[in-house]
Amino acid sequence: MQEYDIIVLGTGLKECVLSGLMSLSGKKVLHIDKNPYYGGESASISPLEELYRRFKVHGPPKSMGRGKEWNVDLVPKFFLATGELVKILLHTEVTRYMDFKVVEGSYVYKTGKLHKVPATEEDAQTSDLMGMFDKRRFRKLLNFVLNFEAQNPRTHQDVDPEKTTTRELFSRFDLGQDVIEFTGHAIALHSSESYLDQPCLDTINRIKLYCESLSRHNFSPYLYPLYGQGELPQGFARLSAEYGGAFLMNRTIDEIVMENGKVKAVKSEGKEFHCKQLICDPSYVPNRVRKIGRVVRAICLLNHPVKNTHDASSCQIILPQSQLNRKSDIYISVVSYSHSVASDGLYIATVSTTAETVTPEKEVQPGLELLEPILQKFVTVNHLLVPNEDGRKSQVRIHQNIKGLEEVSSSWLCLNSLFQSDICFPLVRRDRPL
Structure with missing residues (x-):
């Protein structure tokens, strides 16, 4: 019988981040994955032939280049340069295992056209997203946000961040509807209009984080790892292994053993591994999660940059829901050969x-039209799952696979939700603070 403080099932990004941090903090961790590869739903598929086999599509053609040059994310994500994940990467020095590149730009869809989200003062002055007077009002809002400190009432300008709604905040600065739309969706990265009637503190923090990240690299606030997002879970897996974490790959899970309503052990291929706590992705415990919706993704292979993006080799495109008479936004992430994820001259765009x-593939059509011509398209529709209970009593912690804004970096704004309650252990690595 083998005893562990924590057993982690799955090697998705969230599981590997937690595994790495807990091993680093002195916990005895065992990581088990039913797949022969790292990453789970955060994996980058390589070679390209494997992606075609996965979707039961014949190919790829020779024009796609060498298959081993491709690393295709199943669920692509960009992240903000000064966000929580970057802080964890730097603090744990996982950055030594990988390299990153700044995403070249961010675009927003308005009245049938793509517009660059202003990244510099010059961009703002020439942007057709705002009129002359709106630019002045927008600048005043940014000055307010950048000077805002939650713990210093003097910076609040009579705004109660816990009671004043975002709609009231925008009204206070007399912002027009066009400015509100691109501020809320392309800068604060909200996916629907519900944020307008919520307390404004969250939106203020989102705008501030975006601006701080933008100032770090000038032309874009976003980062993306070379060789694909799959490098991230692998980096944290290496961190876990470095600090004593054990890994068992390509292993079936026979049973999660409970005793008096609390997790006791995990049985895998006839062996029993005891633990005090279990963390897993939803696929390992289907009876402990419920479906709350679906997300549709279309992975598109291109031989050209997206039109009207200044031939950017990477970019983010947001189609706000109000422009399409929808309840939620459509997102497009574009990466390419410049990130070592595709053969020379080729691109990967995910909508x-x-x-x-009931026809989700038709819902991404506005995004697909921006990408034409498309060489090959792979479409998936996945369920959004949440745990039935918080796991405090059973010590079975299941991460939520809620999409949020997964194709844009605000997904990383929610990283702290992974560390709720007692599953977060204090960081003890190194002497330097974050």
Whole structure:
């Protein structure tokens, strides 16, 4: 019988981040994955032939280049340069296992056209997203946000961040509807209009984080790892192994053993591993999660940059829901050969959104039209799952696979939700603070 403080099932990004941090903090961790590869739903598929086999599509053609040059994310994500994940990467020095590149730009869809989200003062002055007077009002809002400190009432300008709604905040600065739309969706990265009637503190923090990340690299606030997002879970897996974490790959899970309503052990291929706590992705405990929606993703292979993006080799494109008469936004992430994820001259664009109808593939059509011509398309529709209970009593912690804004970096704004309650252990690595 083998005893562990924590057993982690799955090697998705969230599981590997937690595994790495807990091993680093002195916990005895065992990581088990039913797959022969790292990453789970955060994996980068390589070679390209494996992606075609996965979707039961014949190919790829020789024009796609060498298959081993491809690393295709199943669920692509960009992240903000000064966000929580970057802080964890730097603090744990996982950055030594990988390299990153700044995403070249961010675009927002308005009245049938793509517009660059202003990244510099010059961009703001020439942007056709705002009129002359709106630019002045927008600048005043940014000055307020950048000077805002939650713990210093003097910076609040009579705004109660816990009671004043975002709609009231925008009204206070007399912002027009066009400015509100691109501020809320392309800068604060909200996926629907519900944020407008919520307390404004969250939106203030989101705008501030975006601006701070933008100032770090000037032309874009986003980062993306070379060789694909799959490098991230692998990096944290290496961290876990470095600090004593054990890994068992390509192993079936026979049973999760409970005693008096609390997790006791995990049985895998005839062996029993005891633990005090279990963390897993939803696929390992289907009886402990419920479906709350669906997300549709279309992975598109291109031989050209997206039109009207200044031939960017990477970019983010947001199609706000109000422009399409929808309840939620559509997101497009574009990466390419410049990130070592595709053969020379080729691109990967992923269109995704929360499904609202019985024909989800049709819902991403506005995004697909921006990408034409498309060499090959792979479409998936996945369920959004949440745990039935918080796991405090059973010590079975299941991460939520809620999409949020997964194709844009605000997904990383929610990273702290992974560390709720007592599953977060204090960081003890190194002497330097974050």
